[in-house]
Amino acid sequence: MRMAAAAALALGLATAQPHAQEQVQPKVHLSLNQGHVLATHALKSGNPQLALRVSDALLQANRKNHVAWQLQAVAYAQAGQHAKGRKAAARAFRFAPDSAAKFQIGQLASRLAFQSGSPVLSQYWLRRTAVHSPDSKADALIAKDYQALRRISPWSFRLSGGVKPSNNVNNGSDAATQEIDGLSSHQNRFGPRAIALSGLIGTLDSSLGRRLRQSETSLTSLSGRLYVQRVALSSSAKEEAAALAQLIHTSVPRNSEFGSTYGEITLSHAFAAGPKESAGSARVALTGATSWYGGRRNYNLVKLSGARSWALSSQNRLTINGSAEHRIDPRLSLLRADVFGLGASLSRKLENGNSLSFSLGLRDTHTSNVNSAGTTATLRIGYAIAEAIGPAKVSTGLILGAADYPDHIFHNGFGWQTIPGGRQDQSLYADLNVFFEDYDYAGFAPMLRVRAGKRSSNHSRFDSSEFSVSLGIESKF
Numbered sequence: 001m002r003m004a005a006a007a008a009l010a011l012g013l014a015t016a017q018p019h020a021q022e023q024v025q026p027k028v029h030l031s032l033n034q035g036h037v038l039a040t041h042a043l044k045s046g047n048p049q050l051a052l053r054v055s056d057a058l059l060q061a062n063r064k065n066h067v068a069w070q071l072q073a074v075a076y077a078q079a080g081q082h083a084k085g086r087k088a089a090a091r092a093f094r095f096a097p098d099s100a101a102k103f104q105i106g107q108l109a110s111r112l113a114f115q116s117g118s119p120v121l122s123q124y125w126l127r128r129t130a131v132h133s134p135d136s137k138a139d140a141l142i143a144k145d146y147q148a149l150r151r152i153s154p155w156s157f158r159l160s161g162g163v164k165p166s167n168n169v170n171n172g173s174d175a176a177t178q179e180i181d182g183l184s185s186h187q188n189r190f191g192p193r194a195i196a197l198s199g200l201i202g203t204l205d206s207s208l209g210r211r212l213r214q215s216e217t218s219l220t221s222l223s224g225r226l227y228v229q230r231v232a233l234s235s236s237a238k239e240e241a242a243a244l245a246q247l248i249h250t251s252v253p254r255n256s257e258f259g260s261t262y263g264e265i266t267l268s269h270a271f272a273a274g275p276k277e278s279a280g281s282a283r284v285a286l287t288g289a290t291s292w293y294g295g296r297r298n299y300n301l302v303k304l305s306g307a308r309s310w311a312l313s314s315q316n317r318l319t320i321n322g323s324a325e326h327r328i329d330p331r332l333s334l335l336r337a338d339v340f341g342l343g344a345s346l347s348r349k350l351e352n353g354n355s356l357s358f359s360l361g362l363r364d365t366h367t368s369n370v371n372s373a374g375t376t377a378t379l380r381i382g383y384a385i386a387e388a389i390g391p392a393k394v395s396t397g398l399i400l401g402a403a404d405y406p407d408h409i410f411h412n413g414f415g416w417q418t419i420p421g422g423r424q425d426q427s428l429y430a431d432l433n434v435f436f437e438d439y440d441y442a443g444f445a446p447m448l449r450v451r452a453g454k455r456s457s458n459h460s461r462f463d464s465s466e467f468s469v470s471l472g473i474e475s476k477f
Contacts, residue, residue, distance in 0.1 A: 032058060032065070039071045048078035066095035070105055073112065082116035099132035106132065110145075119153035127442040143477035146443070156209040156223075162447070162472025164201040169231045170258050172196035173461050180410065180419055181458035188413055192241035193253050196464060199233040203472070218271040224264065231258040257294045264289035273308065280310035299330035315349045337367035353386035374405035374422075391438035399453070401427040410459065425462055429453025437476055447474045 030038065035058045042050040052075045058068035069092035076085030089109035096102045106129030113121035123146060130142050150156060172195045178188045209223035232255050233241070245252045266287040274280030287303040305323035312318055325339040345359040359380045367373050384395035408423035409416045434448040449472070454465045 032061060036067055036071070039068075039075070043071065043074055043078060046078070048075040051075035052079070064095045066092045066097065066101065066105070069095065070108070073105075073108060077112055077115070082112045086112035086116055086118075086121070093128070100134065103129055103132040103134060103138070114149070119149045120155050123149050123153065130443045131441060139476075142443070146477045154211040156207075156211075158207045158475065159205070160447075160472060160474050161204040162202070162449075162470045164203070164449075164468050164470030165199075166201055166466065166468035167198045168196040168464055168466045168468075169199040169201050169233065169237075170197050170253075172464065174463050174465055175460035177460065178410065179460040182420060188411070189244075189248060190461065191248060191250055192244040193257070194461060195240075195244070197233055197237040197241060197253075199231055199237055199255075201468070201470075202230045202232070204228045218269065220269045221267075223266050223268070225262075225266070227262040229260045231255055233258075259293075259295065261292040262289065274310055278310045280308070282309070283307045297331055299327045299335045301325055301327045317347050319345045319347075321345075334367070334369040334372075337365055337369070337372065339366075340364045355382075355384045355386070357382040357384075370407040370409055371405065371423075373407065374403060376401065376403040388437070391436055393435045393437060395433045395435075397431050397433075399427070399429040399431070401425070401429075401455075403427075408459065410461075419459065423457060423459050423462070425455055425457040427453060427455040429466070435474060440476055443476050444473045445476055447472045 035054050039051045039054040039058070042048070042054065051071060055068045055072035055075060058065055059072070062068070069088050073085045073088035073092060076082070076088055086109055089105055089112055093102055093105045093109060096105055106125055110122045110125035110129060113119075113125055126142055126146050126149070130139070133139050133142060170193065172193070173190060174196055176190060176195060178190065205225075205227045207223060207225040209221055211219065211221050213220040233253070238252075242252050264287050266285050268283060268285035270281060270283040272280065273282040284306045285304070287301075287305065289301050289303070291298045291301070303323055303325040305321065307319060307321035309317065309319040321341075321343045323339075323341040325337075325341075327335065327337045327339070330336045341361065341363050343359065343361040345357060347355060347357040349355050357380075359378075359382070361376075361378045363376045363378075365373055365375070378399060378401045380397055380399045382395065382397040385393065403425040404422060405424075406422035408419050410419060411417075429451060430453060431449060431451045436446045436448070439445055449470045450468075451470075452467045455462065457463055
């Protein structure tokens with residue numbers, strides 16, 4: 001009955017002269033469909049005030065009339081009241097009966113949000129629109145619009161997360177007892193926190209940025225990041241840990257002991273560098289951060305970093321980066337350290353559209369804790385396939401690592417002893433990443449990662465292997 005109800009419209013108000021306000025205006029009774037037609041005609045005729053009066057009357061008859069809300073949104077837009085138009089479009093989106101209508105109205109809400117001076121809200125509505133996208137062509141247009149808004153908006157936000165079953169959630173040892181190469185066997189039994197424990201690892205990585213200043217050749221921004229990792233031990237790991245804890249008379253580890261949190265704030269400045277034809281750029285950044293582990297703060301840090309990038313050719317690009325980190329106010333004096341890093345990466349786009357990359361990273365840690373003082377080197381070779389394989393995009397990588405801790409010490413059961421020649425580790429890992437971009441929701445799609453590898457050492461405590469499968473979410477644009 002409500003849909004068939006009549007809307008009483010005082011049409012005289014739309015055209016009356018000022019003195020006519022003192023007169024009693026005749027009312028015309030129209031059906032809802034006739035009201036829709038009249039409001040649409042008013043908009044086409046450039047009369048948004050009449051359209052607003054008609055849509056108000058329509059909404060008095062039915063507050064869930066999505067067409068009336070949409071007509072009102074367009075009328076506010078014609079009247080230059082874009083913020084009110086966006087709110088009306090939001091109501092229209094809420095009551096729209098199907099995906100086709102929601103897609104059209106969501107696009108309208110995004111445009112009105114942008115016109116009202118809110119590119120962040122415009123991005124939000126684009127993501128809601130993406131849920132109801134009719135085809136891949138519309139997906140591509142949404143992604144293009146979103147990237148344009150990202151360049152315009154002073155704010156940026158990123159969110160990713162996942163759950164990862166792993167056979168080694170605590171970076172523990174594959175060995176049960178301590179053995180040192182080159183020395184007589186020291187078969188002290190490891191505690192339940194030192195052996196590899198299986199379970200689930202959950203992660204959440206979020207960042208929020210604000211552009212402070214921008215020109216054609218430079219960009220200054222302030223950003224914050226929060227990374228949270230939590231661990232849930234498997235039933236078998238809990239049983240194994242409990243049995244070992246009872247055997248060596250120590251406490252049973254809890255899930256919370258292996259959780260970690262990292263938060264940072266970064267001020268960065270990026271700018272064009274070198275000849276224009278080299279498409280070169282540089283970036284310097286100052287970061288302040290805090291690290292927690294096991295529910296307790298480990299240390300604060302301040303880090304200065306920089307990078308320089310330029311095109312060697314139309315297919316090749318080289319980036320060199322470096323950093324210096326100083327850890328302050330540690331929970332334990334052994335956590336105080338200065339860490340220096342140097343890296344380089346080369347990316348090459350192949351003729352078939354695929355890409356190949358090489359990344360080398362060097363890290364030197366200076367600290368009074370001799371078991372943490374040392375150097376590490378990591379080489380990663382990556383390959384990404386440009387064309388989707390079925391519904392997914394695929395990339396893979398191979399990681400080789402080496403580490404040297406020249407003054408590493410261990411407890412031999414009677415006291416502390418230095419390993420002759422120090423401790424050396426070698427590692428080899430491989431990963432496979434599958435991004436299911438066709439199965440997205442609001443522009444977020446599932447990412448499947450498989451990682452497997454092994455680390456070997458002359459100290460059995462650091463012999464470990466890993467096999468994990470993680471399912472997470474990533475943004476398409």
